[in-house]
Amino acid sequence: MLFRITLCYDGTDFMGWQAQRPGVGRTVQDVVEAALATLAGTAVRIAAAGRTDTGVHALGQVASFELSRKMEPATLLRALNGLLPPDVRVLEVAPAPAGFHPRRSAVSKLYRYLLDTGPVRLPTRRRAAGHIRAPLDETCVCEAAALYLGRRDFAAVASAGGSTRSTVRTITRSEVRFEAAPVPGAGGPTLVYEVEADGFLRRMVRSLVGGLIAAGRGDASVAALERALAAGDRQLWPPPAEACGLTLVRVDYPPLGDRD
Amino acid sequence: MLFRITLCYDGTDFMGWQAQRPGVGRTVQDVVEAALATLAGTAVRIAAAGRTDTGVHALGQVASFELSRKMEPATLLRALNGLLPPDVRVLEVAPAPAGFHPRRSAVSKLYRYLLDTGPVRLPTRRRAAGHIRAPLDETCVCEAAALYLGRRDFAAVASAGGSTRSTVRTITRSEVRFEAAPVPGAGGPTLVYEVEADGFLRRMVRSLVGGLIAAGRGDASVAALERALAAGDRQLWPPPAEACGLTLVRVDYPPLGDRD
Numbered sequence: 001m002l003f004r005i006t007l008c009y010d011g012t013d014f015m016g017w018q019a020q021r022p023g024v025g026r027t028v029q030d031v032v033e034a035a036l037a038t039l040a041g042t043a044v045r046i047a048a049a050g051r052t053d054t055g056v057h058a059l060g061q062v063a064s065f066e067l068s069r070k071m072e073p074a075t076l077l078r079a080l081n082g083l084l085p086p087d088v089r090v091l092e093v094a095p096a097p098a099g100f101h102p103r104r105s106a107v108s109k110l111y112r113y114l115l116d117t118g119p120v121r122l123p124t125r126r127r128a129a130g131h132i133r134a135p136l137d138e139t140c141v142c143e144a145a146a147l148y149l150g151r152r153d154f155a156a157v158a159s160a161g162g163s164t165r166s167t168v169r170t171i172t173r174s175e176v177r178f179e180a181a182p183v184p185g186a187g188g189p190t191l192v193y194e195v196e197a198d199g200f201l202r203r204m205v206r207s208l209v210g211g212l213i214a215a216g217r218g219d220a221s222v223a224a225l226e227r228a229l230a231a232g233d234r235q236l237w238p239p240p241a242e243a244c245g246l247t248l249v250r251v252d253y254p255p256l257g258d259r260d
Numbered sequence: 261m262l263f264r265i266t267l268c269y270d271g272t273d274f275m276g277w278q279a280q281r282p283g284v285g286r287t288v289q290d291v292v293e294a295a296l297a298t299l300a301g302t303a304v305r306i307a308a309a310g311r312t313d314t315g316v317h318a319l320g321q322v323a324s325f326e327l328s329r330k331m332e333p334a335t336l337l338r339a340l341n342g343l344l345p346p347d348v349r350v351l352e353v354a355p356a357p358a359g360f361h362p363r364r365s366a367v368s369k370l371y372r373y374l375l376d377t378g379p380v381r382l383p384t385r386r387r388a389a390g391h392i393r394a395p396l397d398e399t400c401v402c403e404a405a406a407l408y409l410g411r412r413d414f415a416a417v418a419s420a421g422g423s424t425r426s427t428v429r430t431i432t433r434s435e436v437r438f439e440a441a442p443v444p445g446a447g448g449p450t451l452v453y454e455v456e457a458d459g460f461l462r463r464m465v466r467s468l469v470g471g472l473i474a475a476g477r478g479d480a481s482v483a484a485l486e487r488a489l490a491a492g493d494r495q496l497w498p499p500p501a502e503a504c505g506l507t508l509v510r511v512d513y514p515p516l517g518d519r520d
Contacts, residue, residue, distance in 0.1 A: 008443060010383040057384055059443045087383045091446040123270040123347045124317055124507075128384070183268060183319045186351040247384075 001070055004096035005080075007032070007061040009088040012127045012244065016054045017061070028052070028088055032063065035083035039076070040067055049102040049251040050109060053203065055243035057128070060091070060250040062102040097256065108172065110196045110250040111205045113241065115213070118187020125182055130209070130245030135188050136216030141176055143222045144215035145193065147229070148174040148208055155232035157208055158201035159240075167232070169204075171197045176212070191216075194249075206240035214238035261330055264356035265340075267292070267321040269348040272387045272504065276314045277321070288312070288348060292323065295343035299336075300327055309362040309511040310369060313463065315503035317388070320351070320510040322362040357516065368432065370456045370510040371465045373501065375473070378447020385442055390469070390505030395448050396476030401436050403482045404475035405453065407489070408434040408468055415492035417468055418461035419500075427492070429464075431457045436472070451476075454509075466500035474498035 007028070015025030019033065029046060036044035046065040052058060071079075073093040080090045099105075114129035116122060121131040151170040158167050173196035178189040193209055214220035220228075220238055228236035267288070275285030279293065289306060296304035306325040312318060331339075333353040340350045359365075374389035376382065381391040411430040418427050433456035438449040453469055474480035480488075480498055488496035 006446075008380075008382050008384060008446070010386070059382075059384065081380060086381070086386055089380050089383050091380055091443060120268075120341060120349050120351055121346070122268050122319075123349050124268060124319065124388070126270070126346055127387075183351060186266075186268070 001067050002064060002096040002098065002100060003067060003073070003076065004062060004064045004094050004100060004102065005077075005090050006092040007058060007063060007088060008091050009058050009061070010127065011052060011055050011057040013087055014054065016056065017048055017050070017052045028058075028061075031085060031088055032080075035080050036065060036067075038083055039071075039079055040069065042068075047102055049106050050200070050248050052248055053206075053243050053246075056246045056248065058248040061248055062106070062251045062253075064096050064100055064102050102251065105253055106199070106251050107254055108196055108198055108252045109200060109248065110173070110194060110252075111200070112247045112249050113191075113193040113195075113205065113209045114245045114247075115191040115193070115209065115241065116182070116187060117189060117191070118181060120187065122182055122187070127244060129190065130242045132213060132217075134217050136191060136213070137218065138176075138178055138216070140218070140222060141191065141212050141216040144212050144225055145174045145176045147222060147226055148195070148211075152229065153232055154201055154204060154229070156229050156234055156237045157204050157211070158234070159203035159207070160234075167201055169197050169199050169201065171195060174208075203240055205246055206243065207237060209241035209245070210238045213241060261327050262324060262356040262358065262360060263327060263333070263336065264322060264324050264354050264360060264362065265337075265350050266352040267318060267323060267348060268351050269318050269321070270387065271312060271315050271317040273347055274314065276316065277308055277310070277312045288318075288321075291345060291348055292340075295340050296325060296327075298343055299331075299339055300329065302328075307362055309366050310460070310508050312506075312508055313466075313503050316506045316508065318508040321508055322366070322511045322513075324356050324360055324362050362511065365513055366459070366511050367514055368456055368458055368512045369460060369508065370433070370454060370512075371460070372507045372509050373451075373453040373455075373465065373469045374505045374507075375451040375453070375469065375501065376442070376447060377449060377451070378441060380447065382442055382447070387504055389450065390502045392473060392477075394477050396451060396473070397478065398436075398438055398476070400478070400482060401451065401472050401476040404472050404485055405434045405436045407482060407486055408455070408471075412489065413492055414461055414464060414489070416489050416494055416497045417464050417471070418494070419463035419467070420494075427461055429457050429459050429461065431455060433457075434468075463500055465506055466503065467497060469501035469505070470498040473501060 019029040049062040077093040155167040181187040279289040309322040337353040415427040441447040
């Protein structure tokens with residue numbers, strides 16, 4: 001029986017999603033597969049929609065796996081949550097249609113990035129938000145975000161080591177808003193960036209945010225970012241933003257009737 | 261020279277504010293005094309506005325200390341933050357007027373409590389919010405919160421072991437709002453409770469929130485809470501809410517001109 005699960009995790013104490021060689025570090029895939037193996041009495045392999053990096057969080061990661069025994073979704077949810085450590089939780093369990101794959105079947109993914117600004121990094125936010133000291137020019141940040149919209153080759157913002165052949169993706173949403181600082185008076189506004197696409201390349205969101213930061217600080221003009229994107233040259237692109245501010249918010253699939 | 265500092269900390273990995281006997285555990289007072297001792301070359305004792313419990317956070321704790329050497333506030337802020345662990349930060353340093361005491365000089369304190377509801381406790385919120393599975397009756401919660409307003413004897417919500425003589429306090433603000441769940445669809449709304457008073461008794465805010473939860477779940481009627489308050493009987497009061505949802509937001513002092 002094929003199941004689809006929705007997972008929430010605090011990525012701080014994980015070496016990312018993907019299982020590693022023993023001894024390398026704790027990963028989300030490892031702990032979920034361990035819980036499933038305990039339940040199933042045999043090794044169970046899971047696939048995920050997005051292979052989040054070390055320190056990246058998820059509110060709605062989607063994964064799938066096959067169980068030979070029949071189990072009620074609600075029972076499976078409670079049993080898994082009883083076995084998982086407190087930094088990972090299953091929010092939803094549902095039977096998946098034959099052929100479902102969390103990454104290949106997905107039509108879009110939504111990521112959110114939080115970036116605090118100001119002289120001091122707040123202890124209460126250090127796991128959930130990136131931080132820079134310098135203030136950001138809000139107009140430049142918004143212009144850079146608008147630049148990302150649409151279908152194009154995103155080779156300039158893909159890290160080496162990705163396994164995909166094509167670097168063309170379509171960004172359907174690239175929105176910036178600024179929220180008041182978590183402590184009024186202490187620090188500047190928080191940049192909240194939401195980006196949705198049909199798929200993302202390796203470390204792509206953090207590179208896109210790196211571009212926003214460079215534009216906002218005046219380290220790169222929006223025109224220079226545009227040229228770097230057009231050239232597809234990673235050497236021309238600003239460094240990626242730190243991992244802790246990034247969250248995989250949601251993965252969307254076609255309505256059941258639309259599949260095939 | 262007397263200094264006043266504003267501190268932000270993530271209380272998760274602290275045994276509260278107050279210094280403990282060696283070996284008991286790490287406290288905020290301990291780590292701040294250790295940083296000050298390094299700077300001053302001698303032991304420095306600090307006093308705080310509120311002795312927060314184990315697991316309780318602060319966005320705006322206020323503390324004071326005397327340094328024999330003269331230091332610029334901005335220099336002191338940077339030096340302290342360079343020495344402190346990442347879960348405590350100094351947000352502000354200012355010279356304090358003679359006779360200033362962070363607790364005795366305070367005119368009011370504001371605490372905030374976050375309580376998530378729903379079947380699963382979210383990993384990304386487990387350090388910052390309390391959690392209960394049951395849904396809350398919002399009207400009953402609001403009625404209970406309104407009950408707390410005003411000047412009265414709060415003996416019923418004071419834990420044993422407090423050092424104060426009088427248990428009379430004035431609550432000037434006791435506000436409830438409900439926010440959408442952090443993950444749409446996963447879980448019920450989050451209760452956000454803000455309470456401001458001229459002072460708080462030991463574990464008082466967590467007991468007040470315990471009363472809101474009991475009212476919202478139907479475990480206690482608002483009339484029963486009112487009788488328990490009037491009787492001043494701790495045995496009649498519901499159990500306190502867990503510590504992790506509580507944050508000391510702000511401490512207010514009279515404007516400088518008003519002091520003596």
